[in-house]
Amino acid sequence: MDTSNPAVFVNAELLRLYMGRRVRAVIQVMRSDGGGAVTGQSTDGQQITVKGNPPGPLTTFVEVIGIADGIHSIRAEIWSNFGDTLDTFSYNRICLLANGDYKHLFI
Amino acid sequence: MFGSSQLDSFSGGGFISSQGADPSRTSAKSRDSPPLLPLTIKQISQAIQSTDEKSNFVIDGVDVNNVRLVGMAYKKSERVTDVAFAIDDGTGRIECIRWVNDAVDSKEVEEVSDGMYVRVHGHLKGFQGKIQLVVFAIRPITDYNEVATHFLECIYVHHCYRKPQSGHSVSTPSQTDVPAAVSASSSGHNSNQFSGNLSIDGLKGIEKSVIDYLEQPSSLAQEKGIHRNEIAQQLKVPLEKIMDAVASLESEGLVYSTIDECHYKSTSA
Numbered sequence: 227m228d229t230s231n232p233a234v235f236v237n238a239e240l241l242r243l244y245m246g247r248r249v250r251a252v253i254q255v256m257r258s259d260g261g262g263a264v265t266g267q268s269t270d271g272q273q274i275t276v277k278g279n280p281p282g283p284l285t286t287f288v289e290v291i292g293i294a295d296g297i298h299s300i301r302a303e304i305w306s307n308f309g310d311t312l313d314t315f316s317y318n319r320i321c322l323l324a325n326g327d328y329k330h331l332f333i
Numbered sequence: 334m335f336g337s338s339q340l341d342s343f344s345g346g347g348f349i350s351s352q353g354a355d356p357s358r359t360s361a362k363s364r365d366s367p368p369l370l371p372l373t374i375k376q377i378s379q380a381i382q383s384t385d386e387k388s389n390f391v392i393d394g395v396d397v398n399n400v401r402l403v404g405m406a407y408k409k410s411e412r413v414t415d416v417a418f419a420i421d422d423g424t425g426r427i428e429c430i431r432w433v434n435d436a437v438d439s440k441e442v443e444e445v446s447d448g449m450y451v452r453v454h455g456h457l458k459g460f461q462g463k464i465q466l467v468v469f470a471i472r473p474i475t476d477y478n479e480v481a482t483h484f485l486e487c488i489y490v491h492h493c494y495r496k497p498q499s500g501h502s503v504s505t506p507s508q509t510d511v512p513a514a515v516s517a518s519s520s521g522h523n524s525n526q527f528s529g530n531l532s533i534d535g536l537k538g539i540e541k542s543v544i545d546y547l548e549q550p551s552s553l554a555q556e557k558g559i560h561r562n563e564i565a566q567q568l569k570v571p572l573e574k575i576m577d578a579v580a581s582l583e584s585e586g587l588v589y590s591t592i593d594e595c596h597y598k599s600t601s602a
Contacts (some may be wrong), residue, residue, distance in 0.1 A: 319485070
């Protein structure tokens with residue numbers, strides 16, 4: 227069992243706190259240019275860019291796990307399609323709780 | 334049976350075991366070991382192995398029997414009688430084993446592939462210093478709201494078991510520290526969820542003052558208890574209000590009458 231490389235739940239606001247660290251975020255895909263970058267809206271309504279090539283077609287909501295390499299960008303390692311409907315409010319709440327009072331349960 | 338974890342009742346969402354979903358039971362009495370706990374792998378890594386022969390693990394002060402995890406499966410390797418894989422839920426990774434005994438089992442694991450989000454139910458087992466999960470049921474996730482919901486349940490259950498046991502605990506503690514946006518709606522949510530099961534939080538001001546007064550060492554020291562007139566005098570509250578408060582506290586099991594109907598003592602003595 228290994229807890230050495232956790233991926234922190236972040237939204238755009240929290241992303242800046244974890245520069246260079248492994249993070250996970252759910253984005254609503256807005257546009258994806260073929261050049262290896264996808265722009266999306268994070269669960270708190272702000273835009274972030276995800277660098278990397280998705281392995282296949284993307285659904286409306288995508289979770290990316292990767293390294294935070296800019297205050298508004300993530301270099302993705304793993305892409306997971308989260309479908310076309312998702313409650314971003316709950317996910318955003320998780321981001322706040324996992325970085326707040328209940329941080330010890332997550333990282 | 335194993336695969337279902339529907340949240341039928343609001344008393345702890347089915348995870349906090351209480352005898353017969355009786356809403357007036359206090360949190361102090363509902364700490365029997367729960368049948369199923371939603372956990373993060375980080376929580377499991379912090380578990381203490383209990384020293385009795387059952388070799389159970391203890392998390393947040395409760396014996397852990399079965400656990401539920403939601404995460405990404407990977408490193409799946411099918412062997413003859415079992416399938417081994419690892420689950421990564423973002424907080425850590427844990428090795429899992431799913432014993433395959435019949436066609437139903439093998440069909441279940443066939444649906445799982447690497448990189449897929451799954452929900453597993455299983456039992457924790459220590460093996461050569463590591464903790465592994467013996468999986469009873471594994472299901473791919475189709476609605477990804479389950480991911481957020483699972484973590485919310487982990488937080489909720491953890492919060493319930495960490496609440497202080499004392500008879501006069503403060504009201505739901507999360508409100509002071511959590512940022513305003515979170516606490517504004519979570520306070521409403523909390524009072525709905527908690528008022529049925531953990532009734533101490535629903536104590537009104539007067540009841541709280543009465544129980545506080547009765548729990549002072551000077552009050553506890555008196556065998557006969559305290560006369561309600563004295564409580565009324567000390568707290569400067571009208572007697573009818575004291576009587577209401579005492580009746581309510583009595584039904585909660587927090588105070589009892591001693592030599593006659595007018596004298597009361599706290600049950601936590």
